[in-house]
Amino acid sequence: DVKVTQSSRYLVKRTGEKVFLECVQDMDHENMFWYRQDPGLGLRLIYFSYDVKMKEKGDIPEGYSVSREKKERFSLILESASTNQTSMYLCASSLGQNTGELFFGEGSRLTVL
Amino acid sequence: GQNIDQPTEMTATEGAIVQINCTYQTSGFNGLFWYQQHAGEAPTFLSYNVLDGLEEKGRFSSFLSRSKGYSYLLLKELQMKDSASYLCAVKNQAGTALIFGKGTTLSVSS
Numbered sequence: 001d002v003k004v005t006q007s008s009r010y011l012v013k014r015t016g017e018k019v020f021l022e023c024v025q026d027m028d029h030e031n032m033f034w035y036r037q038d039p040g041l042g043l044r045l046i047y048f049s050y051d052v053k054m055k056e057k058g059d060i061p062e063g064y065s066v067s068r069e070k071k072e073r074f075s076l077i078l079e080s081a082s083t084n085q086t087s088m089y090l091c092a093s094s095l096g097q098n099t100g101e102l103f104f105g106e107g108s109r110l111t112v113l
Numbered sequence: 114g115q116n117i118d119q120p121t122e123m124t125a126t127e128g129a130i131v132q133i134n135c136t137y138q139t140s141g142f143n144g145l146f147w148y149q150q151h152a153g154e155a156p157t158f159l160s161y162n163v164l165d166g167l168e169e170k171g172r173f174s175s176f177l178s179r180s181k182g183y184s185y186l187l188l189k190e191l192q193m194k195d196s197a198s199y200l201c202a203v204k205n206q207a208g209t210a211l212i213f214g215k216g217t218t219l220s221v222s223s
Binding site for chain 2: 031
């Protein structure tokens, strides 16, 4: 059974803190993605990666960075969290060079106070 | 760039048929996806269209017209468990990522 696991379901952080959101997939997928989901705005792409150590900016990369040191793991980093980064963060993966079906993790709900 | 439009909310009754529309503008078309997302859960894949026409999968069907930049998801014999958000997504120009619409929340009542 395919599995995308996000390390934390719920996090509460303070403004200015550095935040790490971890995502691991066990399907040997090449592609991994980070989205955030907000009411009325839908899913918006932050960053994605199609290979180890490779990364591409999505539509809203400002305030975020990513790391992909191993194929199965894709981390989203908030260098200095701000209240407007309070959101649901969804990690996804897909197989192959041309992105196909996405498999999503359960999501990490981040609240920045 | 890309722009994807779908209605914000729809309501329907059990046993009915509902059609959720999606229109898109892209600088290059590489395929269109539909996902279902129940409240508090992750999105799950429903369908993928890259050629014009209708793809049927049980109670759910998806249609694509590339010339019109238009797709719809058709749900038949609606059940209460079909209450969810339905997300339309298109591949970006490079085919490397999916760009999502804002989603349509469907409420099914008895």
